[in-house]
Amino acid sequence: MHILILPAGFILWYLAYEAKPIINDEATLIWEEKKTNKRNKLLNIINKSIYN
Secondary structure (H helix, E strand, O other): OHHHHHHHHHHHHHHHHHOOOOOOOHHHHHHHHHHHHHHHHHHHHHHHHHHO
């Protein structure tokens, strides 16, 4: 019985994850832009430290 609980939990989690609404408002776009800017800064620092 315990063997069936884990796969059932993963299936329910996947269905809930897929049913999650996607919000495309202005705040989300600003947050994603800040996130990509931080990622680019970190990549630049890493690349400079590797190639210098």
